[in-house]
Amino acid sequence: MPFTFKRLEVPEVVLVEARQFSDERGHFEELYKRSDFRGYVPCDFVQVNHSFSRRGVLRGLHFQLKPVPQGKLVSVVSGRIYDVAVDLRRGSPSYKRWVSAELTPGKLLWVPAGFAHGFLALEDSHVVYFVTREFSKEHDSGIRYDDPEVGVEWPRVEGLVLSEKDRGLPLLRDSKANFEYGDGLC
Numbered sequence: 001m002p003f004t005f006k007r008l009e010v011p012e013v014v015l016v017e018a019r020q021f022s023d024e025r026g027h028f029e030e031l032y033k034r035s036d037f038r039g040y041v042p043c044d045f046v047q048v049n050h051s052f053s054r055r056g057v058l059r060g061l062h063f064q065l066k067p068v069p070q071g072k073l074v075s076v077v078s079g080r081i082y083d084v085a086v087d088l089r090r091g092s093p094s095y096k097r098w099v100s101a102e103l104t105p106g107k108l109l110w111v112p113a114g115f116a117h118g119f120l121a122l123e124d125s126h127v128v129y130f131v132t133r134e135f136s137k138e139h140d141s142g143i144r145y146d147d148p149e150v151g152v153e154w155p156r157v158e159g160l161v162l163s164e165k166d167r168g169l170p171l172l173r174d175s176k177a178n179f180e181y182g183d184g185l186c
C-alpha cells in the first residue's frame, strides 16, 4: 500500500503519508491514487494549484463559499509548512475546532469542503494542492488567521508576511461562511 492514512482529532481531516521509492537516482512517490484514497477521500479533483511561499508567509484562512466549496489535498514539493484546517460547519460537534499538521515532501493533508484552510511557511516552500471544484473569484472567502474565537496556535516566526487581502479578512462571526454539518465533504 503506497499510502498510510491517519484521521486527526477532527476525523474528517486526514493526514496522508506517501511511500517513497528511493534508488541511486533519487526518489519517487505517488501523491494521489483514487482507489487507495476512496475510504478516506471519496472525492475527485478538477484543478491543481501551485504556490511558492518564502519563510514566514502565512496564507489563509481561506475557503470557497457554497455552492462551490473546495475540498483540498495539500502537498509540499519542497520546504516545510504548518498546515491548518478549521471546521466551519454550523452544527458540527467540532464547529470552530482547528487541527494542524507539519507537512514536508511526502506528507499530505486532506481538508474537506466546509473547512477553512491556511498555512504558515516554516521554510521557503513550494505547495501543490488538488481541489474538488474550480476556482470561483466571487465565492472566494475567508476569515482572519488570528480570530480569537478560533484560536489557532501558529508557530512564532520572525517577520510574518500576509497579503493585504488576508490582513483584511473578517472574523468568523462577521464572515459569509455558509456551511452546515451534513453538507458534502467534497
Ligand SMILES: Cc1cn([C@H]2C[C@H](O)[C@@H](COP(=O)(O)OP(=O)(O)O[C@H]3O[C@H](C)C(=O)[C@H](O)[C@H]3O)O2)c(=O)[nH]c1=O
Pocket (backbone or CB within 6 Å): 049, 051, 059, 060, 062, 063, 072, 117, 118, 119, 135, 163, 165
Ligand atoms: C486560489 C486561486 C487564486 N487565483 C488568483 C487570484 C489572485 O489574483 C492570485 C492569488 O490568489 P490568492 O492571493 O487568493 O492566493 P492564496 O493566498 O495562495 O490563496 C490560496 O491559499 C489558501 C491557503 C487556500 O487554501 C486557497 O487555495 C487559496 O485561497 O491568484 C487563481 O487564479 N486561481 C485560484 O485557484
